[in-house]
Amino acid sequence: xxxxxxxxxxxxxxxxxxxxxxxxxxxxxxxxxxxxxxxxxxxxxxxxxxxxxxxxxxxxxxxxxxxxxxxxxxxxxxxxxxxxxxxxxxxxxxxxxxxxxxxxxxxxxxxxxxxxxxxxxxxxxxxxxxxxxxxxxxxxxxxxxxxxxxxxxxxxxxxxxxxxxxxxxxxxxxxxxxxxxxxxxxxxxxxxxxxxxxxxxxxxxxxxxxxxxxxxxxxxxxxxxxxxxxxxxxxxxxxxxxxxxxxxxxxxxxxxxxxxxxxxxxxxxxxxxxxxxxxxxxxxxxxxxxxxxxxxxxxxxxxxxxxxxxxxxxxxxxxxxxxxxxxxxxxxxxxxxxxxxxxxxxxxxxxxxxxxxxxxxxxxxxxxxxxxxxxxxxxxxxxxxxxxxxxxxxxxxxxxxxxxxxxxxxxxxxxxxxxxxxxxxxxxxxxxxxxxxxxxxxxxxxxxxxxxxxxxxxxxxxxxxxxxxxxxxxxxxxxxxxxxxxxxxxxxxxxxxxxxxxxxx
Amino acid sequence: xxxxxxxxxxxxxxxxxxxxxxxxxxxxxxxxxxxxxxxxxxxxxxxxxxxxxxxxxxxxxxxxxxxxxxxxxxxxxxxxxxxxxxxxxxxxxxxxxxxxxxxxxxxxxxxxxxxxxxxxxxxxxxxxxxxxxxxxxxxxxxxxxxxxxxxxxxxxxxxxxxxxxxxxxxxxxxxxxxxxxxxxxxxxxxxxxxxxxxxxxxxxxxxxxxxxxxxxxxxxxxxxxxxxxxxxxxxxxxxxxxxxxxxxxxxxxxxxxxxxxxxxxxxxxxxxxxxxxxxxxxxxxxxxxxxxxxxxxxxxxxxxxxxxxxxxxxxxxxxxxxxxxxxxxxxxxxxxxxxxxxxxxxxxxxxxxxxxxxxxxxxxxxxxxxx
Numbered sequence: 001x002x003x004x005x006x007x008x009x010x011x012x013x014x015x016x017x018x019x020x021x022x023x024x025x026x027x028x029x030x031x032x033x034x035x036x037x038x039x040x041x042x043x044x045x046x047x048x049x050x051x052x053x054x055x056x057x058x059x060x061x062x063x064x065x066x067x068x069x070x071x072x073x074x075x076x077x078x079x080x081x082x083x084x085x086x087x088x089x090x091x092x093x094x095x096x097x098x099x100x101x102x103x104x105x106x107x108x109x110x111x112x113x114x115x116x117x118x119x120x121x122x123x124x125x126x127x128x129x130x131x132x133x134x135x136x137x138x139x140x141x142x143x144x145x146x147x148x149x150x151x152x153x154x155x156x157x158x159x160x161x162x163x164x165x166x167x168x169x170x171x172x173x174x175x176x177x178x179x180x181x182x183x184x185x186x187x188x189x190x191x192x193x194x195x196x197x198x199x200x201x202x203x204x205x206x207x208x209x210x211x212x213x214x215x216x217x218x219x220x221x222x223x224x225x226x227x228x229x230x231x232x233x234x235x236x237x238x239x240x241x242x243x244x245x246x247x248x249x250x251x252x253x254x255x256x257x258x259x260x261x262x263x264x265x266x267x268x269x270x271x272x273x274x275x276x277x278x279x280x281x282x283x284x285x286x287x288x289x290x291x292x293x294x295x296x297x298x299x300x301x302x303x304x305x306x307x308x309x310x311x312x313x314x315x316x317x318x319x320x321x322x323x324x325x326x327x328x329x330x331x332x333x334x335x336x337x338x339x340x341x342x343x344x345x346x347x348x349x350x351x352x353x354x355x356x357x358x359x360x361x362x363x364x365x366x367x368x369x370x371x372x373x374x375x376x377x378x379x380x381x382x383x384x385x386x387x388x389x390x391x392x393x394x395x396x397x398x399x400x401x402x403x404x405x406x407x408x409x410x411x412x413x414x415x416x417x418x419x420x421x422x423x424x425x426x427x428x429x430x431x432x433x434x435x436x437x438x439x440x441x442x443x444x445x446x447x448x449x450x451x452x453x454x455x456x457x458x459x460x461x462x463x464x465x466x467x468x469x470x471x472x473x474x475x476x477x478x479x480x481x482x483x484x485x486x487x488x489x490x491x492x493x494x495x496x497x498x499x500x501x502x503x504x505x
Numbered sequence: 506x507x508x509x510x511x512x513x514x515x516x517x518x519x520x521x522x523x524x525x526x527x528x529x530x531x532x533x534x535x536x537x538x539x540x541x542x543x544x545x546x547x548x549x550x551x552x553x554x555x556x557x558x559x560x561x562x563x564x565x566x567x568x569x570x571x572x573x574x575x576x577x578x579x580x581x582x583x584x585x586x587x588x589x590x591x592x593x594x595x596x597x598x599x600x601x602x603x604x605x606x607x608x609x610x611x612x613x614x615x616x617x618x619x620x621x622x623x624x625x626x627x628x629x630x631x632x633x634x635x636x637x638x639x640x641x642x643x644x645x646x647x648x649x650x651x652x653x654x655x656x657x658x659x660x661x662x663x664x665x666x667x668x669x670x671x672x673x674x675x676x677x678x679x680x681x682x683x684x685x686x687x688x689x690x691x692x693x694x695x696x697x698x699x700x701x702x703x704x705x706x707x708x709x710x711x712x713x714x715x716x717x718x719x720x721x722x723x724x725x726x727x728x729x730x731x732x733x734x735x736x737x738x739x740x741x742x743x744x745x746x747x748x749x750x751x752x753x754x755x756x757x758x759x760x761x762x763x764x765x766x767x768x769x770x771x772x773x774x775x776x777x778x779x780x781x782x783x784x785x786x787x788x789x790x791x792x793x794x795x796x797x798x799x800x801x802x803x804x805x806x807x808x809x810x811x812x813x814x815x816x817x818x819x820x821x822x823x824x825x826x827x828x829x830x831x832x833x834x835x836x837x838x839x840x841x842x843x844x845x846x847x848x849x850x851x852x853x854x855x856x857x858x859x860x861x862x863x864x865x866x867x868x869x870x871x872x873x874x875x876x
Contacts, residue, residue, distance in 0.1 A: 308531045313607035313637065315531065317666075320608065321559050327532040328559075334530060421523035 022113050024098055025049065038112070041069045046076065047109040054104035056124035064106060064120065076110055079118060089119040099178065125149050130156065135402050136236055140277045145235040150180055150254035156237035157184060157252075157259075161244060165189070171202055177209035180254040181216070184240070189247040191480045197444055198249050198262055212256035214403065222442045227411060227434075229403040230443040232264040239273055247481030263444035265478060267451060267463040269404040270294065275466055284465035291464055293395035294408055300392045301338050302415035302427050304385060308334040310423035326382035335420040337381050341389045342412070344371060349393070349409075450478045535579060535604045539611035539665035540592050541649025542626060544618035545585065552592040553583035553650045554604070557663050581654050588618075589625030591633070607635040610669045612642050612685070613649045619701075619717060619724035627692060627722060630685060638686040641672045644717040644724060646705035659709050668711055672702055675713050679746045681737045692722065696837025696852055703727065720831045728822075735818050738785055739834050739863075742766035747792065752810055756798060760789035763870055769836075774844025778858040781836055783819065785863070787811075790871040804869045815865040823861040832856060 028034045028051070036049040046068075050060070067073070067083040080088045089105075091097060092115050101107055104123030110116065127149035134145065146153045154168055169183040183198055201220040210216050214233050221230040234240060235258045240250045243261045251260040261268075270290045275283040307314050308323065315323060330337055348367035352360045372390070375381045392412070399405040411434070418426035441448040451459040456477045461467040473489045475481045541553040558580050582596045593606045612630065614623060630636045645652055653664055660667055676682050683702050691699035698721065703714040716728040716736060728736055734748045742765055749759040765787045772780040789811075791799060799807055826832060830853065837856060841847040848855075 309528050310526075312529050312531045312534065312536065312605065313635065315608075317608070317610065320531075320536070321557070324532050324557075325559050330532075333528075421519060421526075 021094060021097065021109075021115055021117070024094065024101075028101070039068060039108075041071075041073070043071055044068065044073050044075065047112050047114070049101065049107045049109070050122075051101060051104070054102070054123060055106060056104070056122045059122045059124075060106060064122065068108075076108070076118060079108065083120065085120050087121065089121075090116070091119065092116050099172075125151065127152055133235055136234060136239070136272070136400055138236070138273050138277075141273045142236070142238045144237060146237060146252075146257045146259060148255050148257050150182060150252055153237070153252050153257075153259070154182060154184070157240050157244070157250070160237060160241035161186065166244070169199070171199075173202060173205050174207055174209040177211075179210045181210070182252045182254075184244060184250040184252065184259075186244050186247070189245070189475075189481050189483055190249050191247065191482065194249055194263060194444055194446075194479070198251065202251070210253055213251065213253040213258045213260050214256075216251065216253055217260050222445065223440075226437065226441055227407050228266070228438070228441060228448070229269070229401070229407065230264065230441065230448060232261040232268050232401065233258045233403060234261060234401075235259075236273060242273075242276075245486075247475050247479045247483075263446045263479070264448075265443065265446075265450045265459075265463075266438065266448055269401045270399060271462075271466075272400040280466050280468045284467075287464055287466060290398050290400075293398040297392040297395035297408055298411050298415060299427070300388050301342060301385075301412055302419035302430075303424075304388055305334045305338050305416055306419040306423045306427055309420060323382075323384055326384050329379035330382050331379065334385075335416065337385055338389070338416055341375070341381050341385060342416070344375075345389060345393045346409070446478060529603070529605055529607075533602055535600055535602050536608040537593060537604060537606050538609060538663060539613065539653055539668070540609060541613040541615075541645070541653045542588075542592075542618050543615045543649050544588070544621050546617075548588050549585055550588050550590075550618065551583060551650055552586050552590070552595060553581060553653045554592050554596055555581040555653050555663065555665050556604075557665075583650050583654065588621075589629055591629060605635070606633065607637070609637065609640050611665045611672075612640060613645045613652065613668075613704075614642075615645045615647065615649050616703075616717075616724060619644045619719070622722045623719075624722040627689070631689060636685065638684065638689075640685045641669050642683060642685055642688050642701050643668070643672060644701050644703045646703055646714060652704075652706050652711065655706065657709050658711075664711075668704060671711060671713065672704070675702070677745060679733050679737060680713065680716070681733075681740050691833070691835070692719075694835075694838070695849060696832060696841060697835040698831045698833050700728075700833045716833075718826075718829075718831055718833045720829065725831060726825070726829050732818070732822060735815065735822055736834070738762075738765050738787070738815075739767055739783060739819055739822070748789075750811060750814060752795075752798070752807070752814075756795040757793070758791065758795060758798060758807065759793040760791045760869070763788040763790050769839040769843075771840045771843035774840045775846070775848050777855055778860055779840055779844075779855060780860045780862065781840065783861070783863045785815070785819070785865045787815075787865065787867045789867055789869050791869060791873055794872070799869075799872055801872065804872060808867050808869055811867040812865045815867065816863045819863040819865065820861055823863075827857050827859065827861075830857065836861075 025036060028049075029036060031051070033053040034049070034051050036047070039046050039048045048068075063084055068079070070082055072082050073079060089096070089100070094115075097107065097117055097119070100119045100121075104121070106120040106122050108118040108120070128147045130144045130147055130152060132143050132145065144156060146156065158166060158168075163186070165187045167185055167187050171181050171183070172178045173181055181202060183195075183202070185195060198220075202216075205216075205219055207219060210219075217229065217231045217233060218224065223230065232243075237259075240259045240261065244250055248264075249262050251262065270287065275287060278286070308327070327334075332340070344367070348363060348371075352363045352367075355363055368390075372386055376383050376386055393409075396405055396409040399408055414433075415427055415430050418430035420426070422429065438449050439453060447454060450456060451463045458474050459476050459478055461472055462476070470492045473485060473487050473492050475484055475486055477484070535556045537554050538557050539553075539555045543551040543553070545551055556579055579599075579601055582599055584595060586592070586595045591606075593604050597604055612626075614626065618626075652668075655664070658664065658667065662670075672680070672683065680702055681687075681700070683700065688699045688701065691697045699719045701717045701719070703717045704711055705714045713730070715730045716733055717724045718726040718728060731749065734746050737743055737746060744762055744764050746762050746765070747759060748762065749757055751757050765785065767783060767785045770782040770784075772782070823834070823836070826834065836859070837852055840852070840859070841849065
């Protein structure tokens with residue numbers, strides 16, 4: 001094959017490790033932002049190197065260099081006393097030196113080629129301010145969301161979990177990128193097996209680079225062929241801390257404003273954080289509404305195709321006239337009509353997302369009003385179908401998780417094709433296919449549709465409905481946490497004392 | 506590689522062969538709404554089918570693409586054929602689009618056809634999976650063809666829908682249910698006979714005209730309109746029926762039943778003359794009364810009168826059924842369910858001798874807002 005020959009030439013790849021510190025310096029010196037110079041004061045001569053685009057230059061100029069010029073620094077060992085820093089790393093390890101330099105450390109060598117170096121951390125992180133949530137917005141809940149800096153993100157979570165049991169493990173993955181990844185969990189709650197699986201999947205990952213958390217989710221997911229996202233991704237620190245308190249594990253990736261929650265079940269994708277701010281009957285109704293919306297969104301257009309193509313018997317008699325009249329001027333079969341509109345809606349959505357916000361609104365108006373009405377008046381689609389498609393698009397957007405929303409939107413296409421091929425039987429077959437797939441799907445080795453199959457009644461309390469918090473005394477059974485009770489169950493279930501009359505009678 | 510081929514080949518086959526499935530796209534077929542069968546004699550019938558005529562609303566711009574609207578479709582077809590022939594097949598050759606029977610609402614037979622016997626028609630409908638089980642059957646006094654194809658009705662609504670709506674709203678009041686399902690149940694069931702409503706054209710409208718009672722598949726007796734309430738009262742529990750009672754010459758009282766239920770008890774079910782006890786409770790709301798005929802004090806008197814009158818009417822009704830040897834009230838079923846080791850073979854002879862005891866208890870709940 002062609003690529004086998006080209007492999008030989010690739011021996012000067014960037015992945016080649018430096019043999020010695022001299023090699024490293026030579027390699028780095030070609031970069032214009034690498035500073036490597038001899039420092040000479042009255043008392044000390046040493047070599048200083050840093051990459052000025054990743055270090056905090058202000059800190060170096062204000063604190064480090066004046067300290068080095070100070071007369072109190074007689075030899076290398078004095079640096080630790082004089083320079084106002086919390087840690088000074090003294091190392092000979094080349095790999096540590098390399099990563100530290102690239103991460104924004106300030107390196108001091110006694111001589112130009114000395115293996116023995118001192119490293120002072122002074123990285124500068126360009127991070128966005130913590131801003132409002134944009135994808136998973138909440139009305140009454142917290143408004144802060146993760147940003148691209150790992151430290152800020154951990155800070156956001158840690159400030160919500162101020163306990164010593166909260167653990168953060170850091171790993172670096174990506175053959176080239178060496179991206180920092182943090183695994184967050186609460187010791188004594190998170191299931192050990194889950195934790196080990198997470199660690200193993202992340203360390204064993206064969207990849208060049210990890211750019212964001214969702215990419216990582218796809219790489220460490222149980223089934224990479226699946227339509228469904230297997231790990232919940234969120235930009236909300238409150239959601240992450242809630243999950244950690246349940247005994248789940250969170251994974252943060254440096255440079256990515258979202259966190260992964262593992263393991264996840266399918267019902268989680270339809271719960272919002274606002275559900276926990278509302279009274280339980282209201283929250284339950286909204287969850288059921290979301291469930292209905294998903295079913296409607298997936299099934300409605302395929303049912304339209306099936307009923308109008310094969311099962312005219314099923315159309316209610318009062319709807320018959322409306323349907324026939326609205327379809328009478330449409331020259332296509334129902335399937336073409338449906339695909340046309342569905343693709344149109346997808347185009348609109350995609351255009352709306354890609355365009356800047358201000359233009360995006362215009363696209364909504366153009367798409368919704370102009371194209372919608374025009375296509376009906378031109379006789380390309382029927383009125384009824386326009387309503388059905390618009391409703392199902394709306395219903396798809398009701399899903400709180402963006403990745404799940406896209407899945408649900410695309411899931412309808414196999415249904416539509418199956419409906420055209422076999423009518424209602426086709427819809428049934430397609431449904432069966434998806435059910436079988438979901439039954440087999442796992443998240444971190446745990447069943448993905450857990451409260452339904454296998455049936456776990458305790459976990460149903462916070463799934464399609466949300467029961468009041470005094471009935472939520474147990475952590476999800478699904479997670480097999482080390483401590484299964486959230487609270488002292490005996491006390492939540494305690495009977496009230498005997499009622500005393502307000503006024504002595 | 507081989508595995509993949511095994512997987513992909515059927516998918517491709519499905520994709521290409523699915524185009525060969527016959528479709529019935531809703532606006533590319535003619536949906537039959539009503540069928541009418543007139544008996545011509547000598548096993549020949551005149552069949553009529555009607556199709557809906559959906560008029561597109563004159564909404565400017567909505568009629569695009571310059572295509573013909575459904576308003577210009579065929580509306581009805583009729584022709585001579587033999588008894589028991591599927592009319593849809595008979596008229597397929599004259600359909601401008603495929604004619605489909607799956608949305609049929611109404612099946613009409615004229616009295617000659619019903620008297621001759623419906624068993625071929627029943628078999629045809631029962632065999633066809635496309636026939637909706639909740640379609641209405643009815644007997645037409647006069648010609649079905651005239652009824653279905655007349656253009657002189659007051660309403661613009663397609664005649665099939667007009668008739669079905671009329672039958673359905675009457676079914677919610679005085680008339681018992683007469684769908685295909687209930688007809689088939691009584692036809693195929695043991696110790697019972699079916700019935701159908703009679704409709705007829707009266708000038709520029711259509712009206713219900715009593716019940717046609719069948720012996721097996723043959724129309725043998727007509728129940729006049731004022732007896733239908735009594736019939737339904739003995740047949741099932743119901744409400745919203747209206748009964749008009751002429752308690753003295755030219756003095757009427759009419760009530761709406763808030764609720765009616767009937768209970769049957771049977772004694773000596775296997776004897777030559779079984780005793781059938783029917784007890785009926787009627788809760789009535791008086792809608793109309795001869796002035797000064799009814800007051801709070803006098804309502805028990807009126808109740809008693811009604812009790813006697815309705816019990817008498819019920820007994821008369823059953824007597825007439827017994828003489829004809831028909832059992833539309835499904836009394837035989839009640840006897841069977843009350844009798845251990847029921848002797849079904851001799852039932853037809855014993856039915857004629859059965860003693861029917863009817864007790865009606867009318868309670869006037871309300872006499873209106875004024876005395």
